[in-house]
Amino acid sequence: MHIPDNYLSPATCGVMLTAMAPIWTVSVLKVKAQIKEKKETVPLIGVAAALAFLIMMFNLPIPGGTTAHAVGGTLLAVLLGPWAACLALSLTLLLQALLFGDGGILTFGANAFNMAVIMPFVGYACYQIGRRLHHEKIGLAIGAYVGINLAALTASIELGLQPLLAHSSNGTPLYCPYGLNITIPAMLLAHLLVAGWVEALFSVLVYQFIKKAAPDTLYRAPATAKSFKAFYGLLIGLIVLSPLGLLASGTAWGEWSNQELTHRLHTAAPVGMTHGVHFNALFSDYAIHGLNLPLGYILSALTAVLIFAVLMRVLQHEH
């Protein structure tokens, strides 16, 4: 997944590096807070970067006789916390680019975004959901699988966009010659079928061992009561503000009805759409006949939130 130099245009590399700057800044600030509690975090990031390097170097056997390597993004996020993992993985990627020939120098920002941000944060979020539902291992396995696949998807989008972004006057791509229709299936197929499973299995087995041998060393996120208060506040705010959508005129792009589509296309709507399945929802357009429209919006938002809350309660274990 390490993108080499010349596969991304310098403009894309610049954008990705700029996108990484605030993430690294926040990571440093978060880790500084972590250091106040556990002072050994400073050297631990350096040593963990070395561990990440060895994980990426270690070839694991896969059925069929070939080998693949894990990245360990989700595992490191679970062991050290996502912010520290982001810094450790970025450091590993920097050294790999400068000294070991894995990944480019210019593409460092893009590689860091894919492997040091998407992977640990997505993986850690899945693990946290699993932990809340008292299925840590399943959460970690799903996190590792989804994390590496999302990172591969991001890398393939970055690569596949190049023919659109940078091409000569006769249309010849200047950088990665493959479009999205090739990069996405090529990258995702390999990760969905092989690398994702390797990553998930590797993460779970190492986690299982550490949890048995030294459970105290696992990262525990600081108390989140405050952040959850903010989250609930945000949720209520969004429910109240949901009728704001009514201010926008017209319909969303691609959500046209057959009549509107006919009007926009200036021809008849495609046959497949006119003769397709037509489902009439109970509360079509978030409204009930005879009810005030903004109130209908608020009720719809509240209903969705409550349905998801009930589903979460059903899935949760009893204490």
Add this chain to the structure above:
Amino acid sequence: MSTKLPSWLTTNTPLPTASSRHHFLEQNSHRLEGLLARFSQAAEQAQPALKHYLPPQIKLLTTFGSVLLLSLNQNLLLLWLILLVDLGLLLTLPQFYLRRVLRQTLTTAAMALLLILPSLLLNANVWLFASKTALILLNLNYYRTTTTFSQVIQALQQLHCPNGLIFVVDITLTYLKMLGEFLLGFLQAVTLRTVGQTKHPYRTIGLLFGTLYLKTRDYALALYAAMEARGFIGEYPRVPRTRKPWRDNLYIILDLAIFGLLFLFGR
């Protein structure tokens, strides 16, 4: 008493072939040995001495600039000129390094070419892209082969990187060697002590990396204790710059002028 040998001694029993499990452990041992060889001082001393004409920070900036220039420009003549400069630089290298740079470039360029080959079916004109990639790889491999770990740290220091970052990079490189040695020893021990096949080689891997992580924590704790014992309070001393700032500045001005001219020329 019969002198005949028992039947089980007369039959040939084929030796059990190495299991795939052992194979992957050995494969990883070789890779680790290769990595550790880069840290080995004995191996470094066995190599011919390399004259460093450029200060490390200028070398890093020049490599970065060359890669950026190659990436930005689409002019064939400019690529040709850069190739000539690169060939001239290669000529100044001792044979040992020259072979290594060329071997690495050929291997990585072959891999890159393999990736590009299918695109020939879609678009016939990818040779510019392929030659640019090969040139970038040549520049990067030249840098990697002729630069030591300590020079990278020195370059980061001279480029005013925060001392905290340099400190962490330094720790990473030091502990990469220590953890690598630990993992290699562990792998060899596992290979020697395991007989037969297990159904789940991944269990061994879980044990290997779980132990390695715990070792990582031990190292970090011991390192922090040692740092505290030496009076570390979370501040890093400023590193003095090189003693010949005029020479560094001259190099930077020269670099900028050349890159600027080439960039304009290549537009």
